[in-house]
Amino acid sequence: MASPRSSWIVLGKLGRNSLNSLWRRKRSMPTTRALGMFRAMVASLLTMLVGSLSGRTTSSILFFLRIRETCQFGLKSPASTRDEVTSEYARQLRGLASKILSALSICLGLEEGRLEKEVGGLEELLLQLKINYYPKCPQPELALGVEAHTDISALTFILHNMVPGLQLFYQGKWVTAKCVPNSIIMHIGDTIEILSNGKFKSILHRGLVNKEKVRISWAVFCEPPKDKIILKPLPETVSETDPPLFPPRTFAQHIEHKLFRKTQDNLSN
Numbered sequence: 726m727a728s729p730r731s732s733w734i735v736l737g738k739l740g741r742n743s744l745n746s747l748w749r750r751k752r753s754m755p756t757t758r759a760l761g762m763f764r765a766m767v768a769s770l771l772t773m774l775v776g777s778l779s780g781r782t783t784s785s786i787l788f789f790l791r792i793r794e795t796c797q798f799g800l801k802s803p804a805s806t807r808d809e810v811t812s813e814y815a816r817q818l819r820g821l822a823s824k825i826l827s828a829l830s831i832c833l834g835l836e837e838g839r840l841e842k843e844v845g846g847l848e849e850l851l852l853q854l855k856i857n858y859y860p861k862c863p864q865p866e867l868a869l870g871v872e873a874h875t876d877i878s879a880l881t882f883i884l885h886n887m888v889p890g891l892q893l894f895y896q897g898k899w900v901t902a903k904c905v906p907n908s909i910i911m912h913i914g915d916t917i918e919i920l921s922n923g924k925f926k927s928i929l930h931r932g933l934v935n936k937e938k939v940r941i942s943w944a945v946f947c948e949p950p951k952d953k954i955i956l957k958p959l960p961e962t963v964s965e966t967d968p969p970l971f972p973p974r975t976f977a978q979h980i981e982h983k984l985f986r987k988t989q990d991n992l993s994n
């Protein structure tokens with residue numbers, strides 16, 4: 726059986742100017758979401774093909790598609806449909822992320838724009854698209870898809886091809902996420918868990934292969950800048966009875982810490 730593979734696309738940081746110019750241009754330009762998805766699929770299949778030809782068991786590719794460059798490129802070239810679709814998707818998701826961050830801020834008793842600001846605001850929050858391909862497998866229980874993990878992001882948004890496979894560890898057991906048409910899945914990631922001092926949890930999840938069908942998922946990770954911000958529980962979420970659960974770390978240090986812990990866990994197993 727072929728192994729699950731992933732490709733990455735950096736959707737870019739969406740500054741206010743690029744947002745405005747995208748918005749103006751989008752209104753005069755048709756958007757073919759299906760075509761975008763199809764092209765993304767082709768990109769991921771090519772990635773997998775390259776991976777298998779080179780004998781690797783897993784592969785990941787980073788596409789650097791910064792929004793501003795994409796815009797300029799799109800103005801001159803009709804071959805930019807894929808960029809247009811991914812840009813439009815990024816723009817839509819960025820708006821959704823803002824709304825959700827506002828709602829989460831309010832839930833924590835903070836000012837509406839607070840979490841958004843804490844994760845880097847419009848200028849610094851980075852959106853990255855990762856495409857996961859899970860080949861079908863006659864014995865899914867023997868195969869590892871995307872192993873159990875929590876996302877390091879602030880928020881993650883997932884679209885998929887309506888094949889079940891995402892599982893969440895909830896109340897002590899693995900629960901399969903329902904495939905709800907026309908919906909998008911959202912995870913809270915480690916970044917928000919840290920800022921909220923654990924009041925919002927970064928859920929443990931995994932991706933399984935399916936017996937009969939190929940599964941593809943498109944996960945967009947909204948991440949704070951690597952070094953500019955120190956992530957730690959916000960003072961408003963901490964009290965004498967609620968001490969800080971996480972030490973101050975940059976996002977880069979958090980990633981390093983997780984990788985180190987994982988290596989240690991693997992060594993002791």
Ligand SMILES: O=C(O)CCC(=O)C(=O)O
Nearest residue numbers: 857871883891932942944
């Ligand atoms: O395939 C999925 O639905 C989830 C993938 C995932 O958790 C990830 O890429 O971080």
Ligand SMILES: [Fe+2]
Nearest residue numbers: 874875876930
């Ligand atoms: Fe994940």
